Amino acid sequence: MILLQANDVMRRFGADVLFHNINLQVQDHGRTALVGRNGAGKTTLLKMIAGITTPDEGTISKVKNLSIGYLAQDQGLDSQNSIWAELDTVFAPLHEQEKEIRQLEEQLASLDTTSSQYQQVMTTYDRLQTNYKKEGGFEYESRMRGILTGFGFGEQYYNTPVNALSGGQKTKLALAKILLQAPDLLILDEPTNHLDMNVLAWLEDYLKSYQGALLVVSHDRYFLDHVVKDVYDLDNRTLVHYTGNYTQFTHHKQERLKAEWKHYDQQQKKIAKLEDFVNRNIVRASTTKQAQARRKQLEKMDRLERPSTDDKSIHFHFHSDKASGNEVLDVDHLKIGYENQVLAGPLSFAVRKPQRIGIIGPNGIGKSTLLKTILHRIPAISGTIKLGANLDIGYYDQEQQQLHTNKTVLDEVWDDHPEVPKKDIRSLLGSFLFVGDDVYKVVHDLSGGEKARLELTKLSFKPIDFLILDEPTNHLDIDSREVLESAINEFPGTVLFVSHDRYFINQVATDILDMQRDGVTHYVGNYDDYLAQGATAPTPTTTTPGSEKKATVSKGKQSYKQSKEQQRARRKLQRAVDSLEDQMGQLEEQQQAIEKKMAQPEIATDIGKLTDLQKQLDQLKKKSDEVELDWTEAAEKLEEFDQQH
Incomplete structure (x- = not known):
């Protein structure tokens, strides 16, 4: 059943169209994602769907009595209540029923059990009790405890005033309150902000079993992969619908664009061929009718639009002027914190060229402090x-x-x-999407995403052999995150980074350091490998520097070697696909050359020559079919490889 439907929705800003021809459906129990570049209009569209604003054109219809819960980006609660009292307001109708039930119990206690009035009151009492149970009256406190625990609010937080919480905690509490309300349609705009990995895993499981429908905007690709089942892509000012999770969507979108380009190119070649025939033959008496027929064919043709997408994205790479030594970093029994207040430690680990090590752990554990301590920006405690x-x-x-x-x-x-010419600096800034007057913007006026791109600009300009990154994907849209992943994977040096972006970790990490208060545990592989090892993983311990270094180096080399082998295998498959595509193009050109030859007047009347050319054409078409079949098999192997790795 369709819960909500948008039909031909448009939004304008002045004379500019933000988006148009928006058609979207949310099904009962649906798990739907809305994706697109920053600035494409995702939040604007969500507000329309939630009923906060209205479209300039088009309609948004919904089933009768549909309850909608909407969580805006970084929307926090503002309340004088305690955490428990604030969430308890969700169940105000149940509390009214509780009062009625108590009043009826007092009334029953004062009545003769054999009287007719007693029977009437008892009937009302039974009805209220049944309704109270049906609406969760005996379960709401356990639901509150479960959700508060899931979001990291233990019992010690229950009496904490909401206004005493941090911004991130208020946002988590706002999400917790909406989940307790359990609306028919849950609309979430970037719900994974401020959530650590444990809470994210809990939220994913919760949303999978949620009884209502879900419409979500998120840059967290791992979250989208594990929660959603269909994707609407807001691209080029309109929506395209895909079935599947985020990874499946990216494959389907690439296939769709590839097919659109193929059909567009084929039609353009056909148009050029027809126009050429018309231009050469329209004035010749013997071929005028043929030319006129082809002209009519051109006029009636439903011409395909040139395929386009919002493909404006950053492009850069990190570079080094020299190769570093193998021993990049050794940390031994390190305790970190501020003014002798220990956040974590003792920590012992080693980093070796060319590992890409991701540091994970709960919020507040001191991951950023660790990086700053390594860089000597904060003194080590010991x-x-x-x-x-x-x-x-x-x-x-x-x-x-x-x-x-x-x-x-x-x-x-x-x-x-200062020694670099201004035009070269502007060219570099242009590759990070700072174009025109953007370069004269003052830094404090930039958005978080623009500041992130500016920091990456500066990093890409300098020679680096050890890259240390603290939450580099924050503020970046999905396209920019993917470009960053490519830049890191192509970087010949060593990388140590902190991130809560599990998809990003999967793409770049060769090793994981799981950081806790009292130590750090090393895992070989990416985030999924870490999860696979987690069931039997030892609790964090501090090893001797020598043994930790030896294990880290050997495992790191093994992990890096496996990564390189996978990259080589993928390049081999990609070369096969590219080679077959080239063959298909060459065969198509040969066929077109023969068809052009057959259309020449002096050959069109020569049956012998036409027969020979037709045989050649048939052979080329047969060969083309064979190559296309080989290409399909190679492309499927490449797609299967990407899905497995």
Whole structure:
């Protein structure tokens, strides 16, 4: 059953159209994602669907009495209540029923059990009790405890005033309250912000079993892969619907665009061929009728639009001027914190070239503090840190404190490299989507995403052999995250990073460090490998530096070797696909050449020559069919490889 439907919806901003021809359906129990680039209009569309705003054109219809819960980005609660009292307001109707039930119990206690009035009151009492049970009156407290626990609010938080919480905690509590309301349609705009991995895993499981429907916007691709079953892509100012999770959507979109280009190119070649025939033959008496027929064919043709997509994305790479030594970093019995207040430790681990190590752990454990301590920006409380000799270190700060708030975008980069011509600086900024007057924007006026791109701009300009990244995917849209992943995977140096983006970790990590208060545990592989090992993984312990280094180096080399072998295998499959595509193109050109030859007047009347050319054409078509079959098999193997890895 369709719960909600958008038909031909449009939104304008002045004379500009943000999006148009928007058609969307949300099914009962549906799990639907809305994806698209930053600025495409996803939040604007969600507000229309939630009934907060109305479309400029088109309609949004919904079933009668549909209850909708909408969580805006970073929407927090503002309340004088305690956490428990605030969530308890969701069940105000149940509390009214409780009062009625208590009043009836008092009335029954004062009546003669044999009287008719007693029987009447008892009938009302039974009806209320049944309804109270049906609406969850005996379960709501356990539901509250379960959801609060899932979001990391233990019993010690129950009496905490909501206004005493951090912004991130208020956002989590707002989501918890909406989940308790259990609306028929749950609309969530970036619900995974401020959630650590444990809470994300809990939320994914909760939403999978949620009885209502879900419509969600998220940059968390791992979350989308595990929760949604269909995807609407807001691309090129309109919506395209795909079935499947996020990874399946990306494959289907690539296939659709490839097919559209193929059909478009075929039609363009056909149009060029017809136009050429018309131009050459329209004035010749013997072929005028044929030319006129082809002209009519051109006029009646339903011409395909040139395929297009919102493909404006950053493009860059990290580079190094020299190769570092194998020993990049040794951390031994390190305790980190502030003013002798220990956040975590003792921590012991080693980093070796060319590992890409992801650090994970609960929020507040000190992951960012660890990176700053390694960089000597914060003093260590105890223990040792040994960096490799002559390292060129690049650091990405999630708080973006390395940027100068009063400088322009252009000066922020150019002041670091005054010897570089201005046009080269602007060219570099252009590759990070700072074009035109964007380069004269002042840093403090930039959005979080623009500041993130500016930091990456500065990193890409300098030589680096050890890259240290603190939550680098925050503020980046999905396309930019994928470009960053490619840049890291192509980087020949060593990478140590903190991230809660599980999809990102899966794409780039060769090793995982699971950080806890009292130590760190090393796992070989990416996030999925970490989960697979987690069931039998030892609790965090501090090993001796020598043994930890030996294990990390050997496992790291093995993991890196496996990663390289996978990359080689994929390149081999890709080369096979590309080669077959080239063959298909060459065969198509040969067929077109023969068809063009057969259309020549001097050959069109020569049966012998036409017969020979037709034989050649038949052979080429047969060969083309064989190559296309081989291409299909190769493309399927490549897709299967990508899904498995």
